[in-house]
Every structure is written in C-alpha cells, then in structure tokens.
Amino acid sequence: MFSKYFRALFIVGLLTSCATTSAVTHDELIKAVKFDDVQTVQSALAQGTDPNTVDGIGNPLLYIALQEKSVKVAKLLIDDPKTDLEQLNRAHENALMIACLQGLTPLVKLMIAKGAEVNKHGWAPLHYAAANGHDDIVKLLLDHSAYIDAASPNGTTPLMMAARSDHVSTIQLLLDQGADPTVKNQLGMTAADFAHQFHYDDLAKALKQQEQAVLERRKASAGGK
Numbered sequence: 001m002f003s004k005y006f007r008a009l010f011i012v013g014l015l016t017s018c019a020t021t022s023a024v025t026h027d028e029l030i031k032a033v034k035f036d037d038v039q040t041v042q043s044a045l046a047q048g049t050d051p052n053t054v055d056g057i058g059n060p061l062l063y064i065a066l067q068e069k070s071v072k073v074a075k076l077l078i079d080d081p082k083t084d085l086e087q088l089n090r091a092h093e094n095a096l097m098i099a100c101l102q103g104l105t106p107l108v109k110l111m112i113a114k115g116a117e118v119n120k121h122g123w124a125p126l127h128y129a130a131a132n133g134h135d136d137i138v139k140l141l142l143d144h145s146a147y148i149d150a151a152s153p154n155g156t157t158p159l160m161m162a163a164r165s166d167h168v169s170t171i172q173l174l175l176d177q178g179a180d181p182t183v184k185n186q187l188g189m190t191a192a193d194f195a196h197q198f199h200y201d202d203l204a205k206a207l208k209q210q211e212q213a214v215l216e217r218r219k220a221s222a223g224g225k
Contacts (some may be wrong), residue, residue, distance in 0.1 A: 023047055030055050036070035041077075051083040058090040066098045066107065074099075078110050085116045092122065100129035100137050108137050112144055124150040130158035130174065133167030138174065148179050155185035163191040163207060166200045171207070181211045 024032070024044035032040035041061075045051060054060050059067070062083060065074035077083050078095075088094050096116045099108045108125075112118065118125060118141055126146045129137040138158070142148060149157050159179040162170040171191070175181065181191050189197070192207035 024049065026053070029053065029061070030064065033061050033064045033070060033073050034068045036065075036068070036072050038072040038076055041073050045076075045080060051077050051080045052087055054089075060084075060087045060089065060095070062087070062095045063089055063093070063098055066095055066102060066104060069102060069104065071104070071107065074104070074107055075110065078107065078114060085111055085114060086120075094120065096120075096125045097123065097128045100125045100134065100141070101132055103132060103134040103137065105134070105136050105140065108140060112140070118144050118146045119150070123152045124158075126150055126158045127152060127156070127161050130167065130170050131161040131165060133162065133165065133170045135170050135173050138170055142177050148174060148177055149183055151183075151185075154187070155183075157183050157185070157191070159183070159191045160185065160189070160194045163194040163200070163203065164198050166195070166198070166203055168203065171203070175210060180214065181207055182214050 022043075024040060024047065029041065029044050029049065031037075032044070051062070052060055055064060062074060062077040062085075064070075065077060078085070085096065086094055094116075096108065096111050096118070097120070099111060124146070126138065126141050126148070127150065129141060149159070151157060157179070159171065159174045159181060160183075162174060184190050190207070190211055192204050192211055195201075195204035195207055
C-alpha cells in the first residue's frame with residue numbers, strides 16, 4: 001500500500017518537474033519569435049504567457065515578429081484575442097506601422113480585418129508604407145479611409161516620405177488619390193523640397209510643377225484673387 005502511495009507521489013513529482021523545466025523562458029520566447037518558431041511561441045501562449053510581452057528595449061512580440069518577417073508567429077499573435085494590436089513600443093510605433101514598412105500585405109490585411117486603427121495619430125501606417133514604396137499597401141490603407149495628408153508630429157506627410165526616397169510610383173499613386181503637394185512641414189518644406197534635399201532633381205522639378213498647378217487651380221477657383 002505504501003509503495004503504491006510513494007510511487008504515485010514520485011510520478012506526480014516527476015510530471016510537475018517536467019512541466020516546470022519545459023516552461024519557455026523570456027529569452028527563449030524572444031528568440032523563438034525572431035526565428036519564426038511558431039511551435040515554441042504557441043507552447044508559451046498555452047502556458048499562459050502574455051502575447052503582449054515586450055523584449056528588453058520595449059518592443060512587443062508582434063512588433064518583433066513583423067520586424068523579423070516571422071510570418072507564422074506574427075499570424076499566430078494577430079489571431080490571439082489577447083493581443084493588443086495598438087500596443088506601442090518606446091518609439092510610439094505599433095504593429096500595423098511595422099507591417100506596412102516591411103511590405104507584409106497579407107498581414108496588413110489581417111490586422112485591418114481584426115480592427116487595427118488605420119489613422120493613428122502622429123506617425124501613421126501610411127507614412128511607413130509610403131516611405132518604402134509599398135504601393136499595394138498604400139492603396140489598401142487609402143481604401144480603408146487612411147487620411148492621405150496625415151501629418152507626423154513635425155508635419156511630414158506620406159507624400160514627403162515617398163519623395164525623400166524617390167518612390168515615383170508611390171508619389172503618382174498618392175497624387176492621383178488626392179495628396180496635396182503644397183503642404184509644408186514645420187520646417188517649411190514641401191514634397192518637392194524633400195526630393196531636392198536628397199538630390200532627386202527630376203522628381204523635385206516634377207513635384208514643383210504639380211505644386212504650382214494646384215496653386216493655380218486654387219487661384220482660379222477663388223476668382224483670381
């Protein structure tokens with residue numbers, strides 16, 4: 001009788017020990033996210049790990065996954081109802097912004113479908129998509145009512161971000177959709193000025209012509225005043 005009792009205690013203790021040693025540490029979790037190890041991340045979540053856990057510099061797990069293009073882990077985290085899609089890192093960036101920067105269109109679509117905010121105050125997802133010339137994402141955001149002339153904290157617009165990196169097709173897309181080339185940031189710079197600053201002279205000339213055309217149309221509609 002006693003031998004069975006102690007045998008049972010031993011088995012319970014062994015199982016508890018195994019469960020404890022199999023727990024995913026914070027460092028292991030961050031590594032798993034970076035290397036798209038979806039099984040390890042799934043195991044950690046099943047053990048009760050908060051999907052909004054951050055690394056040592058304040059980046060949430062989903063942000064890390066998107067930054068590293070760990071698509072399987074990112075999808076797992078996006079699908080987790082406990083994940084806060086609006087969680088910010090220390091630079092005030094969220095998951096949708098980094099997905100737009102990285103050109104991860106399917107994940108951008110998924111996050112929007114899950115209710116991610118398209119018109120974030122300050123630097124917005126559209127700035128990040130335009131900065132890297134991801135036209136499909138720019139169009140997707142605009143189709144979901146992204147504000148085309150969104151102003152960053154210093155007044156920079158998505159059109160300016162596209163101009164500073166010579167993304168001609170993105171610039172054309174934004175202009176076709178109604179972006180205002182006359183807008184100036186806090187330094188008094190327009191998109192044409194951004195292009196000129198980065199030595200894209202042909203682009204700067206084309207944008208300056210667009211700028212003048214808009215100003216002339218406004219003057220004409222105001223009766224020449």
